[in-house]
Amino acid sequence: MRISGRTGHGGFAAARPNHLFAITLSLVLALAASSAAAYDREGGPGSADFAPQDNIAAPTTEALSATAAAVAPVDKTVVVDKTAVPETQTGIPAAEMPPVVETLPAISAPPPTEAPAEVSPEAAPEAPNLIVSAGILVDGLQYDLTMPWGNESFENYRESYLSSGGRKWLAAVMEKSLPYIAYVEERVEFYGLPRELAFLPVVESEYSPQAVSGSGATGLWQFMRNSIAGYGMAITDWVDERQDFMKSTDGALRKLADNFRATGDWDLALAAYNAGLGTINRAIKSCGDEETGFWELAASGKLGKEPRNYVPKFLAVASILRYPELHGLPAEWGEKHDWETLETDRQVDLALLAERAGIPLAVLRSGNAELRYQITPPVDSHMVKVPAEKAEAAKAVLEDRDAALVRYNIHKVKSGDTLSAIAKRYGTPLSMILQANSGLKADKIRIGQTIMVPILQSSSGVAATSSGVAATSSGVAAKSSSVAANSPDFTDSYTIRSGDTLWEISLKFGIQPETLADHNGLTMKSVLRIGQKLKVPSLN
Numbered sequence: 226m227r228i229s230g231r232t233g234h235g236g237f238a239a240a241r242p243n244h245l246f247a248i249t250l251s252l253v254l255a256l257a258a259s260s261a262a263a264y265d266r267e268g269g270p271g272s273a274d275f276a277p278q279d280n281i282a283a284p285t286t287e288a289l290s291a292t293a294a295a296v297a298p299v300d301k302t303v304v305v306d307k308t309a310v311p312e313t314q315t316g317i318p319a320a321e322m323p324p325v326v327e328t329l330p331a332i333s334a335p336p337p338t339e340a341p342a343e344v345s346p347e348a349a350p351e352a353p354n355l356i357v358s359a360g361i362l363v364d365g366l367q368y369d370l371t372m373p374w375g376n377e378s379f380e381n382y383r384e385s386y387l388s389s390g391g392r393k394w395l396a397a398v399m400e401k402s403l404p405y406i407a408y409v410e411e412r413v414e415f416y417g418l419p420r421e422l423a424f425l426p427v428v429e430s431e432y433s434p435q436a437v438s439g440s441g442a443t444g445l446w447q448f449m450r451n452s453i454a455g456y457g458m459a460i461t462d463w464v465d466e467r468q469d470f471m472k473s474t475d476g477a478l479r480k481l482a483d484n485f486r487a488t489g490d491w492d493l494a495l496a497a498y499n500a501g502l503g504t505i506n507r508a509i510k511s512c513g514d515e516e517t518g519f520w521e522l523a524a525s526g527k528l529g530k531e532p533r534n535y536v537p538k539f540l541a542v543a544s545i546l547r548y549p550e551l552h553g554l555p556a557e558w559g560e561k562h563d564w565e566t567l568e569t570d571r572q573v574d575l576a577l578l579a580e581r582a583g584i585p586l587a588v589l590r591s592g593n594a595e596l597r598y599q600i601t602p603p604v605d606s607h608m609v610k611v612p613a614e615k616a617e618a619a620k621a622v623l624e625d626r627d628a629a630l631v632r633y634n635i636h637k638v639k640s641g642d643t644l645s646a647i648a649k650r651y652g653t654p655l656s657m658i659l660q661a662n663s664g665l666k667a668d669k670i671r672i673g674q675t676i677m678v679p680i681l682q683s684s685s686g687v688a689a690t691s692s693g694v695a696a697t698s699s700g701v702a703a704k705s706s707s708v709a710a711n712s713p714d715f716t717d718s719y720t721i722r723s724g725d726t727l728w729e730i731s732l733k734f735g736i737q738p739e740t741l742a743d744h745n746g747l748t749m750k751s752v753l754r755i756g757q758k759l760k761v762p763s764l765n
Contacts, residue, residue: 359383361552363544369419370491372544373520378534382541385749390728392554395427395545397732399558402432404591405445405470407561416478419491421543425477425498428539431735434468434594439714443467444594446477456480462654463602469595471566471610492519492536500532538739563613564592569623572657572679573601573609573630581628582619588612598681600631603660632680633661638670651678714762715744721757734761 356364356374363374373379385391399406410423429447430436437443441450444467450460456476458466466472477498484494487502496519497505508527509517517525523533545552575593579586590599592610601607611619622628636647644667648655659665661677670676719730727749731738742749745759 358544359387361387363551366544366548366551368421368544368547370421370540370543372540373537376520376537378523379537379541382538383544386541386545387552388728390726392552394728394732394738395542396554396558398427398431399546402426403559404562404588405432405434405474407563408471409445409474412474412478416482418478418482421540421547422478422481424543424546425495425539427542427546428535428737431737433735434470434473434591436735444473445470446473448473448476452480461602463597463600464595465597466595470592471564472595490518493522495519495536495539496522496528496532499535500529504529504532534739562588562592564610565613565616566608566610567616567620567623569601569607569609570605571601571630572603573607573623574632574680575599577630577632578609578611578619578622581622582611582615584612584615584619600679600681603657631661634678634680636676636678638672638674638676640672642670642672644668644670644676647676647678651680653678653681657681715760717761717763718758719761721753721755721759723755725753727751727753730759730761734764736762 355362358374358380363372366372386395402409405426406423409426410420413420413423426432426445430445432445434445436445436447438447442448443450443465446467448456448458448467450467453460453467453476456479458469458472458476460466481494481498484497484502485491488494488497488505493505493509505522505528508522508525509515511527512522512525519536522528523536545554550556575589575596576586576599578584579589589611592612596602601609609619609623622630634651636651638647644658644665645655648658655667657679658676659667661679665676719734727738727741727747731741734741738749741747741759741761742751
């Protein structure tokens with residue numbers, strides 16, 4: 226299809242003037258050029274050789290007027306056929322697009338020749354300002370979220386994360402993200418959200434589904450117990466789906482999208498994710514202007530410290546991780562994991578599935594962190610997540626109805642035993658014991674009777690007691706060695722050694738470096754002294 230008018234950049238122009246008009250215009254321009262050439266040959270004002278020449282006549286006013294009359298302004302209006310414009314250029318269907326009308330400007334006679342005016346230095350165009358942040362040229366970088374270049378808090382966070390310790394911390398966290406980030410990125414794209422949101426778990430949980438904050442927020446996306454309603458997660462005796470990296474990711478992205486729809490601004494939506502939408506709305510209302518943006522809100526003093534710092538902190542991290550090589554980090558962190566979900570209608574012990582399908586148990590546990598006891602719940606249907614490359618092997622194990630997929634202790638009833646006491650002793654729910662022993666009744670057991678007691682594992686990988694405290698095979702109580710699985714209480718101390726930084730210490734204890742600094746009255750720029758003691762979470 227041909228497009229009438231000017232080509233280039235998708236613009237339109239009126240049709241070419243008629244030949245008479247073009248010839249007349251050429252005469253005028255030739256006359257002016259002849260006069261200018263004579264002027265140039267003889268030198269200009271200020272030239273030592275310049276003097277008026279009698280044999281060169283300048284065009285008279287009458288001659289110019291006559292020429293102007295011959296080329297009286299032409300009003301030519303050209304209508305460009307709207308059907309000639311592809312819909313992809315305009316975004317408007319051709320049938321709905323109005324005709325494009327352009328009017329050629331009237332052409333008037335040129336003014337008498339004058340010497341060119343001098344251009345003052347002040348009028349010269351200014352050199353473009355280049356954006357440099359933390360010593361890095363960031364001009365032209367493309368982000369889906371707006372980066373507040375020059376904002377003091379944002380720039381301070383960038384400087385901190387781009388320190389030697391900050392880069393090491395980011396690299397370590399991104400390595401921890403490998404089991405989950407492929408799924409997160411895919412869902413961000415599915416919902417049509419800003420790509421930088423895939424890095425939000427870096428500041429929320431250090432990309433750990435077992436992370437629990439001091440206030441009880443849990444999982445990759447740090448959901449509070451009372452904030453999961455409507456977002457596809459459940460908490461039962463068997464599962465805490467805030468730790469399900471798939472369900473929590475979908476819930477978090479939907480919540481962020483809801484916040485954006487409510488506020489119309491991504492900075493406010495992020496602040497609302499941290500502090501709650503009600504808190505942000507009340508802060509805006511107290512400013513007396515419904516159009517108040519996040520940065521005005523932060524400067525007003527109406528917003529608490531945590532949400533005020535949360536947005537620039539996240540944006541600083543995202544600005545770096547979108548372009549890791551530019552910021553001195555690896556282009557890739559390692560091989561990302563792909564997962565498949567398999568349905569099971571019976572309880573499955575992850576340890577047995579791992580053993581029979583040839584899957585490392587640690588990998589299965591990382592993909593199914595929502596299971597409290599490392600065993601699927603007693604429900605009609607549950608989805609087990611397995612590595613994509615092992616899906617066929619795992620499916621074969623699950624479909625083998627003759628294979629026992631739960632481990633059992635065999636208990637012989639003695640005098641004084643009750644079923645509830647047996648359940649407490651082995652740390653197995655009474656309902657599961659009843660389910661494993663067809664025909665067994667809680668109030669009718671007899672001495673010498675054999676009862677199968679399913680062996681449960683806590684999320685830390687050791688047998689769990691009924692109180693939820695882990696128990697080893699010898700029956701001695703023990704706690705998880707991973708502080709990420711428990712809410713940090715900062716009851717222990719750590720003595721600073723040569724070379725220690727807040728970044729490295731925070732990695733050892735599975736906490737955010739700013740959290741470590743806050744609990745010890747420090748900032749990220751504080752100087753640590755050898756022998757200095759810091760309060761840290763307990764690992765025992």
